[in-house]
Amino acid sequence: MPAPAVRLSTAEARRSIVIDSAIQVFSLTGYLGTPIAAIAEHAHISPAYVSKLFPNKEALFVAALDECFERAGAALSRGAETSVDRSPDGILSAMGGAYADLIADRSLLMLQVHAQSAATVPEIGAALRRGIEAITTMVRSSSGATDEAVQRFVAYGQLCHLIVTTGLDEVPAEWARLLTAGIRHP
Amino acid sequence: MPAPAVRLSTAEARRSIVIDSAIQVFSLTGYLGTPIAAIAEHAHISPAYVSKLFPNKEALFVAALDECFERAGAALSRGAETSVDRSPDGILSAMGGAYADLIADRSLLMLQVHAQSAATVPEIGAALRRGIEAITTMVRSSSGATDEAVQRFVAYGQLCHLIVTTGLDEVPAEWARLLTAGIRHP
DNA sequence: GAGGTGGGTGACTGATCACTCACTGACTGC
DNA sequence: GCAGTCAGTGAGTGATCAGTCACCCACCTC
Structure with missing residues (x-):
């Protein structure tokens, strides 16, 4: 295989490229469902080098999840x-709109769902709690809304997750429209 | 190994025992995270017989999920x-209370979360939509509530899933109490 | 241009797991 | 008491995959 004479990058730059790829690929097939090799392929490097950049798969997933909450x-x-x-x-309402725009490609949202499913892995559960804490406190302090309103904001966000994971926005039936009514999604 | 001279049961009875075990074990470790052997052990039969009772792992998971929505x-x-x-x-409100009692052991709820994560498997996604449809239409017709109220009911149910998967009800911090406030959980 | 540093890889290994198959032994109808 | 049926299993098999290790070579420094 003739190496296409690509300029070498720094390990730090590679790490963030790999995290980008990890977000995209993990979001499609979940934590256990995605081999490291699939992420490596997406990032155009060898699986061996991914294992060199991250101590293990769990750490890579956590890094992707952290980045997801960051965004x-x-x-x-x-x-x-x-x-x-x-x-x-x-x-x-404005925050909801901005969030809807962000998750247009669905990967940030899907990653969160997969993280919930893998939350029994201690590090993943901890990362998930960290992220939810950051979002919750940020929403509260930026909006100045009541606790009840913030709770409602998060609850409808979770409903949005359900809608996207099950593809309910493409189900034409009445019960599906009842659930998706007024929810901003792409 | 001296077989303990157990009376043979019918395959139909075994099937429902295995489905019970599947609900419990899948809910702990998820679809991809649980080997068939773990379910077989829980049901006190051999892995080979589980594979004989269900055409494949996917079908077993779907059967467990159907039963979960049934309950x-x-x-x-x-x-x-x-x-x-x-x-x-x-x-x-009464329905919410009954639901809270039911999910005291958390397995029905966790299974739903794992199903969301595995919803890209076509049969699992379909089973999930079937279940949500049944719940939604049932809640609407039994309560006579408005569409908005039913939607809110489901949204807060999803918030409940988040709380349980991340163990938020055992986090003493203020942001966690904000999210769990008023939510009925065991 | 010699030598060092670090980005990057191929080839492997050990483990896990879904599923199969040939088989055993318990029950049943005759 | 015999023949057929069906519950149930042990011992595989082939595939997948996380992680390792020895190694290569691009680039930099002096």
Whole structure:
């Protein structure tokens, strides 16, 4: 195989490329369902080098999950800042819109679902709690909404996860429309 | 190994025993994370016989998931029937209580989360949609509540899933209490 | 241009697991 | 009491996969 004489990058740059690939591939096939080789292929490097960049598969998944929450938090924060309506409900609504835009490609959201399923792996469960904590406290402080409103915001976010994982937005039946009504999704 | 001279059962009876075991074991370790052998051990039969009773692992998981929705539907239905307050909100509340009792052991709920993660397997996705359809239509017709109220009921149910999968009910921090406030869980 | 550093890989290994198959032994109808 | 049926199993098999190790070569420094 003739190596295409690609310039070598730094390990740090490779790491973030691999994390990007990990988000995309893990989100499609889940933690146990994706071989390291699939992520390596997506990142155009060898599986051996992925194993060199991350101590094990678990650490790679956690890194991807952390990055996923990082991006979600940034999007929500941006939504809150650019909201025209400065009332708590207005800000919450703007955050919801920003979140909807962010998860248009569904991978951030799917990764969270897969993380829930793999939460019995201690490190993954801990990363998940970290991420939810960051989102929750951020939503509360940025919006100034009541605890009940923040809880509702998160609850409808979870409903959104259900809709996307089951593809309910493409089911034309009445019961499906009942569940998807008013939920912003791509 | 001296066979303990156990009376043979019918394949039909074995099947439902295995489905019981499958619910319990799959709910702990997920679809890809549980070997058939673990379910067989729980059911006190050989892995080979599990493979004889079900065409493949996927079919076994789907059978467990169907049973899980069956039980959830029955519990909700019972809750609706025995509600003292006959207003839609009262019935919804009674259903919520019945559901909370049912999922005290968490396996039905966890299985649903694992199913969401494995929903890209066509048969599993289909079973999940079937189950959600049954629950949704049942909740709507039994309670007589508005579409918005039913949607809210499902959304907070999903929040409950998040709480249980991440063990948020045992996190003493303020952000965690914000999310768990008022949610009935065991 | 010699030598060192570090990005990157091929080839392997040991373990796990879904599924199969040939078989045993318990029950049943005659 | 014999023949057929069906519950149930042990011992495989082939495939997949996480992680390792010895190694190669691009680039930098002096």
